[in-house]
Amino acid sequence: MGRLTSGAATAKWLALSGLYGHCRAMIDKTAIRSFSRSEWAVLAIAALLLAMSAAVWPVNHDEGQYVAATALMRDGLPYRDFAYLQTPLQPFVLQPLSLLPAGWLLAASRLANVLFASASLLLIALASKRWAPTWAVAASVAALACSQPFLFAASVARNDALPMMLLAGAVAVLVPAVDSARTRAGPFVLGGLLLGLATSAKISFALVGAGAFLFLLITSRRRHWLSISFFVLGGVAGLLPMLVMAALEPQRFFFDVFTYSLAAPQQWWSLVGEGHRLNVMGKFSDLTKLALRGAIIPALLITLVDRKRGDVCLFLDLMIVGGLIGAYLPDPAFPQYLVPVLPPLFARLAIALGHTRSVWRWLALLMLLAGSIYGLTRPLKYARQSASGGPELGQAVQQGRMTARLARGGTVVTLASERVAGSDVVLDPGFVTGPFLFRTHGWLAADALRLGLSPNWQRLTYLDHRSPAAILVGGEPDAKPPLHPQGLDHHLSEWARAHGYRAVALPGDGFTLFLRP
Numbered sequence: 001m002g003r004l005t006s007g008a009a010t011a012k013w014l015a016l017s018g019l020y021g022h023c024r025a026m027i028d029k030t031a032i033r034s035f036s037r038s039e040w041a042v043l044a045i046a047a048l049l050l051a052m053s054a055a056v057w058p059v060n061h062d063e064g065q066y067v068a069a070t071a072l073m074r075d076g077l078p079y080r081d082f083a084y085l086q087t088p089l090q091p092f093v094l095q096p097l098s099l100l101p102a103g104w105l106l107a108a109s110r111l112a113n114v115l116f117a118s119a120s121l122l123l124i125a126l127a128s129k130r131w132a133p134t135w136a137v138a139a140s141v142a143a144l145a146c147s148q149p150f151l152f153a154a155s156v157a158r159n160d161a162l163p164m165m166l167l168a169g170a171v172a173v174l175v176p177a178v179d180s181a182r183t184r185a186g187p188f189v190l191g192g193l194l195l196g197l198a199t200s201a202k203i204s205f206a207l208v209g210a211g212a213f214l215f216l217l218i219t220s221r222r223r224h225w226l227s228i229s230f231f232v233l234g235g236v237a238g239l240l241p242m243l244v245m246a247a248l249e250p251q252r253f254f255f256d257v258f259t260y261s262l263a264a265p266q267q268w269w270s271l272v273g274e275g276h277r278l279n280v281m282g283k284f285s286d287l288t289k290l291a292l293r294g295a296i297i298p299a300l301l302i303t304l305v306d307r308k309r310g311d312v313c314l315f316l317d318l319m320i321v322g323g324l325i326g327a328y329l330p331d332p333a334f335p336q337y338l339v340p341v342l343p344p345l346f347a348r349l350a351i352a353l354g355h356t357r358s359v360w361r362w363l364a365l366l367m368l369l370a371g372s373i374y375g376l377t378r379p380l381k382y383a384r385q386s387a388s389g390g391p392e393l394g395q396a397v398q399q400g401r402m403t404a405r406l407a408r409g410g411t412v413v414t415l416a417s418e419r420v421a422g423s424d425v426v427l428d429p430g431f432v433t434g435p436f437l438f439r440t441h442g443w444l445a446a447d448a449l450r451l452g453l454s455p456n457w458q459r460l461t462y463l464d465h466r467s468p469a470a471i472l473v474g475g476e477p478d479a480k481p482p483l484h485p486q487g488l489d490h491h492l493s494e495w496a497r498a499h500g501y502r503a504v505a506l507p508g509d510g511f512t513l514f515l516r517p
Contacts, residue, residue, distance in 0.1 A: 046145035047118040056386040057155040064434035068417035079249040082429040083453040089201035102422030103400025109157035116161035117154030123168035128350035136353035144346040146372035147294025149335040163198035168343040170194035188230035196238015204326040211322030265331035277332035286333035294375030298367035306352035319344035410469020474511030
């Protein structure tokens with residue numbers, strides 16, 4: 001099978017469907033010509049905020065598998081050649097970044113997410129512009145940009161910002177279509193395609209698409225049945241990247257995307273004494289706290305009390321419900337799980353604000369302002385820390401450059417792939433998921449090894465026959481009793497010392513590179 005490039009494939013699908021011209025026309029006529037100066041100013045300031053946040057946000061161990069997957073796309077495919085615990089679209093889209101050297105690949109991956117998130121803001125404003133006044137659109141976009149789950153998705157090199165942009169595009173395309181009495185193929189096929197692609201980038205976005213499909217079913221009596229057919233046709237086309245990869249490696253795909261996601265969180269969080277985070281009240285409490293770090297709760301309240309209803313509002317409301325269900329399902333609750341809710345919620349918020357009377361309008365805006373200020377506390381804290389000690393992202397770039405130089409083209413083993421992945425570093429594919437497969441045990445770890453994906457901490461004899469040129473530790477130092485009282489990295493450090501590896505200190509607190517004797 002030849003090397004796949006998702007950008008080219010997506011453009012080809014759009015061209016074959018006759019939709020590429022439709023998409024360009026929509027953007028040219030609506031977005032560029034009709035936005036006011038104040039709306040453009042808000043979007044520009046928001047983009048600068050996202051860039052600043054990405055520069056100062058601490059390196060997160062979640063980033064490892066995404067940055068490593070991009071790097072390994074130079075010569076391989078997910079599931080077939082390396083483990084990837086998500087649906088596969090993002091590595092294909094970011095494949096050109098695999099040519100960047102170690103350290104800079106992480107920075108470029110973050111920059112790509114800044115661009116995806118900025119485009120999401122533009123598309124959300126586009127989706128609500130015809131149904132909301134200018135001030136309401138600007139307030140909604142500003143509130144979203146200051147919400148911590150959104151900032152997190154835009155700032156770290158995970159797989160949240162790309163599907164968020166695709167979802168925002170689907171909302172922008174489908175909202176005018178559901179408000180129109182005419183049934184045109186283009187918007188429904190394109191909307192379904194974008195939602196399918198969002199699911200191919202991250203599986204939790206499927207439930208938002210299910211909300212859109214449910215709306216079409218509910219309104220099918222007064223809407224031509226062809227709209228559902230067009231939507232499903234586009235959705236299936238958008239799912240093709242996932243379906244093709246599942247067909248190529250069904251066992252590994254199912255293990256990575258479903259088995260691991262269902263079993264591993266239960267195993268790990270129970271082991272470290274935080275099983276309460278997995279029960280109903282624990283997850284609900286955590287999600288509520290996360291939603292309060294920004295304007296998400298105020299947006300939900302303002303939307304909930306909006307009495308004016310119609311097809312557009314019902315369509316967005318059902319997508320919001322799908323997003324909320326999707327946010328609850330993963331274990332345990334983390335800020336990124338709220339991301340699928342954001343595009344339909346903040347498009348709906350702009351419309352609801354336009355419906356508020358002047359007496360309540362100021363109260364609604366004050367609620368959004370308070371949430372926005374609180375949502376900015378963490379990036380401002382990181383900005384202060386970076387001003388005094390330098391951004392951690394800069395340290396990661398230095399670590400990547402030093403590792404590439406000292407490893408001299410040999411294989412590198414690490415649980416912190418995000419710091420060293422790049423064109424001049426050869427990563428051992430058995431460790432590219434970082435701590436996630438490495439920390440499993442029991443049947444889950446045995447299945448991962450049986451499928452040729454990854455050894456866990458108990459099976460480091462895997463390295464005896466590989467003798468890596470370098471082993472980087474320092475990304476997982478926290479004690480995790482009872483099995484890892486000295487941290488996950490300690491297992492790699494022990495193996496390196498037992499085999500005579502020489503320790504070299506790297507920039508950053510606690511990072512060490514062990515070099516083969």
